[in-house]
Amino acid sequence: MAAKDLIENFKAGPACSLCLDFFTDPVTARCGHSFCIECLLQCMEGADATLTCPECKQLIQISNLIPSKDLQQLSTTRKRRRHRLLQSMENLTTCDQHGKKETLFCEEDQKLLCESCSLTPEHKDHQVVPVDRAIDKYKVILQENRNILKKKEEEFKNILARMRRITDPYLENVFCFKQALKYEYKKMHEFLEDEKRLHLQLLEQETRDKEAKSEKKMAEFSQQIQLMQRKILNIQENMDKAPLELIQGMKSSLDGVEELLLQEPDLETGPEVWTTYHTTGFKKMLLSHYRDITLDPETVGPHLIVSEDLKHLKCGIANNEGYGDFGVLGAQTFTSGKHYWEVELGDNIKWEVGVCQDPLSTRGNRSILVEDIIALEGFRFGDNFLMWGSEEDDIVSKAVKKLGIFLDYEEGNVTFYNATEEIYIYSSPKKVFQGPVRPYFCISIHNEENIPGSLIICPKNN
Incomplete structure (x- = not known):
């Protein structure tokens, strides 16, 4: 449809039959015909003249005239659309092929067309509409999407407001929280x-x-x-x-x-046991450094039996000539940091547990030397244990069922605890470690009772 025809189409709509233009303040008579109020009043001749309908000649009483809001709204809308169309006519592009104004729009190709272009086979089955109608349609679509986005925007604003109501009090009181935490x-x-x-x-x-x-x-x-x-x-x-x-x-x-x-000397039955004291929270601190230790099967001697999970060590022979000491290394190596593990000693008569400089790293072989070991050695007598540290310090303690070992590599320190009673036993003198350090375990056999020595490394989740 040409732009000229579009404009004429607008004029062909509802209009006043007297001025032949869009209604302005339309009124409707009893006969059903509508006119602009000014146009109708101009039909009166003289103050006493009667007013008749220009269409059907019926007598019209001015008091019976009814304003038509629908016609007024429709006329206003069509005026605006015609105005936009006239403006768009001025801004319409010209088709390069046919030299005509591109007054049509192909919705499939999203392309402006002139009348000749719309008749080509290329656009034969396409939905081709006047530009103003496409504009109105897309304005409706845009308006709908705008409204949806506005609604979504309001949802996000409401959520943001709720978040602020929740977060702001905390942020405002963060100083108080910090002070309370410090306190x-x-x-x-x-x-x-x-x-x-x-x-x-x-x-x-x-x-x-x-x-x-x-x-x-x-x-x-x-x-x-x-x-x-x-x-x-x-x-x-x-x-x-x-x-x-x-x-x-x-x-x-x-x-x-x-x-x-x-008179006989009143001798003590043995070294005197000192009172030990529990330190609040120390076990929780140690457990934060807990390591899952396993035995290194490469360092296990021929007379030892190791479980499949590499945590249970047991002597496989009975030594009737004295104590048979068998040392084994842990599979883990430590070159920094803090580390803690626990060992169940059971009913062993004699044991030695601690750490050892990794012989494979220092000497290239697995032979363990005494000077490489920092350990606590225990010997059970009655209900008590007589223990010796690396400096040959005598320590008397109640029987230890589970021993805790804490290694602080940077400090060069190894500390031992009664893990069952949660009490301190002994701390080795500081030493500068050279290279990797590994857990160390040693068990023995008592020749009188002939009971194979054994120990169990506690798992991490114990």
């Missing part, structure tokens, strides 16, 4: 400091009590020694006298000897 840790530090002071005071008191007890016992021994020395001197002096004087002084020399001979 909680301050309380924890103060609690640990108080606990440390208390344990040190108790240890000092225990030290003073043991020293006083020891001094009292040594004073008693010294007094007995002095009595014996005086009696020995008295006997010696009597032995140096003449025979007659010796016989006469015999009774005096032996007086009190029997009493001194009956």
